[in-house]
Amino acid sequence: MGTVVDDAASMEFHAFFERHYAELSRLAHLLTGEADAADDLAADALLALWHRWDRVRDADHPVAYARGVVANLARTRIRSAVRERRRVSLFWSQREERTENPDIAGVVDVQEALRRLPFRKRACVVLRHAFDLSEKDTALALGVSVGTVKSQTSKGMAELQKVLGSRGGPQKVHAAMARGGETGGTAR
Secondary structure, three states: OOOHHHHHHHHHHHHHHHHHHHHHHHHHHHHHOOHHHHHHHHHHHHHHHHHOHHHHOOOOOHHHHHHHHHHHHHHHHHHHHHHHHHHHHHHHHOOOOOOOOOOHHHHHHHHHHHHHOOHHHHHHHHHHHHOOOOHHHHHHHHOOOHHHHHHHHHHHHHHHHHHHOOOOHHHHHHHHHHHHHHOOOOOO
């Protein structure tokens, strides 16, 4: 059961939440330009405030502190989006535009086999073989070590070869993934 102090703090926080949530959400929207993310950022900021509510409510300007938390969360979100855009542009800049006579059945088989792989193995195999990224560039894109890229790619290719059969080996996987963009399907 809560104490009188806990109940008082809870009531104070609830009142603070009701008074300032819309303002904090609007601030997040203006900082990020993303209406959908604004509510999430405001909620995350208020959750962080709740965890430190004993210190926040004693501050001279709790609303200013809350705005600072929203600004920091928005900055982190923007930085993540910029990094993601850089990764995507790196992938697309090294991709061939057209493939003559795509082997649609082969592409479908490879896409199905790829879906069976855990995400990290799949990402390593796709980046190395479909996008022809180096081990270093793949590691940078995924935020892992070069050793992880080597082991995950090797294990992923071994699993693909088991599923697809050994005929053609990595060349079959590489060729089918290189043609994958021409079928209209997407590998997930």
